[in-house]
Amino acid sequence: MRGKRLLGGFLVLAALIGTVAFVGRSVAAKDNDGPNTISAELIGQVYNPSPTVSAQYGYVSYVKGLEASAITGPGGTLSERSALLTFYNHTTVDRVINNGPMRAIDRSGEATFYFNTTPAGDFSHPETLRQGVAVMTATLRHQVVIDTLTGAFTAHFDCTVARNESFTINGASYRLGKPGQHFEVTFSGHLNQPAPPSGQMAGFVTGLELRPTGS
Secondary structure, eight states, X not given: OHHHHHHHHHHHHHHHHHHHHHHHHHHHHHHHHSTTSEEEEEEEEEEEEETXXXXXXXXXXXXXXXXXXXXXXXXXXXXXXXXXEEEEEEEEEEEEEEEXXXXXXXXXXXXXXXXXXXXXXXXXXXXXXXXXXXXXXXXXXXXXXXXXXXXXXXXXXXXXXXXXXXXXXXXXXXXXXXXXXXXXXXXXXXXXXXXXXXXXEXXXXXXXXXXXXXX
16 A cells, blocks of 8 residues: 555656646747747947938847857958848837927838848948848837936837848858748937937847748
8 A cells, every 4th residue: 555655656746747847848948939039139320310310220249049150241350340230220200209308209110131241331321231132121110218318218119021031141041030020129229419320229139030941
């Protein structure tokens, strides 16, 4: 009888361990692949040539699944001058709401990511961040919230992939997301006076996977 009780206890313990391990694996998978996982990181600047138009541009400093060296051109040090992947957003102002020292600005427009095997970006000349092949274009809406006392701001972008093209890195072909896919971008930054640029920023992307071509 004692042996049967011990055997039953071991079976229950084994079942509990298996359940905990399964839950652990499920949570880990969710953490690694969920929509809140950082899939890319961006370094950029802002230029507002008029009260109604704003451009945000820069380079991709991290892509989940790739080493930094894979997205860096000649020179060895990743910067806007050597990054193989860059971005450029063209947006127009929809409305401005002031609330004490805080200012909320809503904008809409288009985001484009570029792949350039001979990078030559220069923050002093924003158009250079648009060189190369447009590998992904998305529609966007974003809100930027500015502390007008300090010049600090945060910006959140809701984007939907409109079209994409494959590109090749280290002999493998990839696509950024797929048409219709929603992804988000979050930036923190600081306004700059005098412009240009109107500000500097850094942030991250969630919900946009790097997909091997054919997947």
